Amino acid sequence: MSLRLSTVILPVDRWHEGGRAKWQRAEELGFHTAYTYDHLSWRTFRDGPWFGALPTLTAAATATERLRLGTLVTSPNFRHPVTLAKELMSLDDVSGGRLTLGIGAGGNGFDATALGQEAWTPRERADRFAEFVPLLDRLLTEGAVTQDGDFYAAVEARNIPGCVQRPRLPFVVAATGPRGLRLAARHGQAWVTTGDPKLFEEGTPQQSDEALRGQIAKLGAACDAIGRDVAELDKVLLTAFTPDRSTMLDSVDAFVDFAGRQREIGFTEIALHWPIPDSDFAADQDVFERIATEGLAQLG
Secondary structure (H helix, E strand, O other), rough: OOOEEEEEEEOOHHHHHHHHHHHHHHHOOOOEEHHHHHHHHHHHHHOOOOHHHHHHHHHHHHOOOOOEEEEEEEOOOOOOOOHHHOOOHHHHHHHOOOEEEEOOOOOOOOOOOOOOOOOOHHHHHHHHHHHHHHHHHHHHOEEEEEOOOOOEEEEEEEEEOOOOOOOOOOOOOOOOOOHHHHHHHOOOOOEEOOOOHOOOOOOOOOHHHHHHHHHHHHHHHHHHHOOOOHHEEEEEEEEOOOOOHHHOOOOOHHHHHHHHHHHHOOOOOOEEOOOOOOOOOOOHHHHHHHHHHHHHEEEE
């Protein structure tokens, strides 16, 4: 099974003071996709610079030629399917069909209540997500959409001429629960996970690998239930949230060991955070770049 390597560039740099250079360097290093978080603020970066995801990706589209671009992930916390679809269609056009949408149900904290709403329960988030994804799918594939749902409405919402990518740009659906996995099976071209959060602090790499195997098995069951081959979906692991997060970027050999295990589990893409000094994503830049250029070749 082949394995792709991607990166996540957080939108913390002014575009003309290092921002553009990172995206161009990601292309030079040969990453498959460069993603960014679609948040209004995020955890330890909350009181520092943080720019919008879609404007950043639009700028990156004009500064690169081959690199795929994407969100990891967009959520209903502050997005509406109608306006989001228009922006995604436009960005897919600007990028020449290089856009991927990572999409998830969202969580609490950070920016989840930035628009003044009460924090949603997990069930409320799942309910909204279950309506958000199918409506967004329609908006990106049909010329005009009218729909009146429990949470979202569209009235003759038009997206003409549609996406460059047909029938629409690909969805990477973030999910671990049964409802989200069903959405991934039905609407996703890929599925993404960060692993089992219960193992983040005290779990072992072996426990994490077993949990990831279990998640992929559940994705397979969700696909079987609708007659879809799970092999049609790419499986993406967003790193830095599993027990071996502190060692996997220590050396090329450490990464090769980690990546080999994930490939054996069934992942087809690994996303590494671009190093940010003095943060949760601190790493040696030279080692990171060697991993980008040598890691998969050593994996064989």
